[in-house]
Amino acid sequence: MAGVETQLMLSVGLIEKDVNGDVLWVWCYPSVSAELRDVLLSKCCLTLDSSMLHTFVFGQFSRTWYYITTVEVHEPTALKKVTHFSIVLTAKDFNPEKYAAFSRVLCRMYSKHGSPVRMMEGYIAVLTKGMCQNDENGSFLVKDYDAQKAYLAGSIKDVVSQFGMESIILYTALMLKKRVVVHHPRIEAVLEFTRVLPALTWHRKDWSILHPYVHLNERELESLRLCTGYVAGFVDPEISNRSDLFDVYVNLPDSEITVSQNAKEAMLMGKLHRDVGLLMVQSAEHADRTDSQVIKDISVKTKEILANLTSLAEECENSKITLETLKQRRFPPATESFLFHLAAAEQLLKI
CATH class of the missing domain: 3.40.50.11500 (DENN domain, C-terminal lobe)
Known part of the structure; x- marks a missing residue:
């Protein structure tokens, strides 16, 4: 089993913007409260009027840290009806660099496979082993990102x-x-x-x-x-x-x-x-x-x-x-x- 630092992760979620311009919270594992989900949607740049894309934002609400990475979908991809999507990670700790790196790996997984299942597998791998490996996407190791570095x-x-x-x-x-x-x-x-x-x-x-x-x-x-x-x-x-x-x-x-x-x-x-x-x-x-x-x-x-x-x-x-x-x-x-x-x-x- 992984060390205590991986037990700091709370959830992974997915927000999509489709070709019609609709923005939806489409998936989460294991779960977030309805209140927190509304806050996270308000922080995601896909729901804002501005056309500016905020690649990565982070913050805190009610003692839960959130980290949101947003990407534009480019061909070739398995995502045919999606123009943009955001990966949302929630955690107990402040460590923007760690969660930005991890969410980038998850973004590449989702862009390639078009299924949250692969992301969930990657999330569970980090949760249980402290690392996530993928042939094309490289690897992510929790131990590379300690709290002192973030501070x-x-x-x-x-x-x-x-x-x-x-x-x-x-x-x-x-x-x-x-x-x-x-x-x-x-x-x-x-x-x-x-x-x-x-x-x-x-x-x-x-x-x-x-x-x-x-x-x-x-x-x-x-x-x-x-x-x-x-x-x-x-x-x-x-x-x-x-x-x-x-x-x-x-x-x-x-x-x-x-x-x-x-x-x-x-x-x-x-x-x-x-x-x-x-x-x-x-x-x-x-x-x-x-x-x-x-x-x-x-x-x-x-x-x-x-x-x-x-x-x-x-x-x-x-x-x-x-x-x-x-x-x-x-x-x-x-x-x-x-x-x-x-x-x-x-x-x-x-x-």
Whole structure:
């Protein structure tokens, strides 16, 4: 039997667009709920008015990750009445590269044989053996794609280069488990940018906060509201008017970051923030430093801040910090506010 990592897969589904322009969910193994199926259909570019083909998108809904690969049907093929189709994989883990590679193999199988049976066989092979082999299509091995690679796949250097010292706002928001919303009209740009942000709080290695492709419908927003803090991506420009959904708003095309009125007190910037921001910028600007090294530089600084916070907590009753404790230290107002909210985020605050 395959290792634990293959048990992370939940389902494989198929959406088709026929010669009449109709889009249908035609097959799934083993199953998905009706609610999730509706969400997946809304994410599939075949159901959108736009003629643009999104080759690969991914996201999260109610703690289930989805990965959608869409292809146009070309001759020769067994699919005579289908113009496009999408393979939909659902899973418990965040690993876009793994599921993109696997779905490409499944796409080639379906294009050649025109039957979901072959796809189901490939899916079960990966589920049970951790690999899927096909003479013409090459092979797919689960062990080639570990979680660490997925976490490091984006470019934190690009993020810091784009926003410079303002990157500290993103760092602070994630440290304090705030709600970060990112907008760009192109979904590919949203996915590329948002997937990197959880790396700013590397000590948590928590990509469950990532919701990179959200639509402004009540079902998805209700799911989002259940989260304490998040990074959410939107293509709808209307999101800029929904301040009830964000503490920090990132306008990606214009490289602008806005802090909402409600979050301004917690997001006060002081010397500590300037020091961290400067470290981020200098590390990212260093030509010889890789993205992994930049993440490590930020992580080392984070651990230093957390160590100081923990030592403060250890001096307190039940190892929990109070506002009084912080006031006795006479920190600058911005530092005091940051440490107070950080203690809450790290569950070190006495309530």
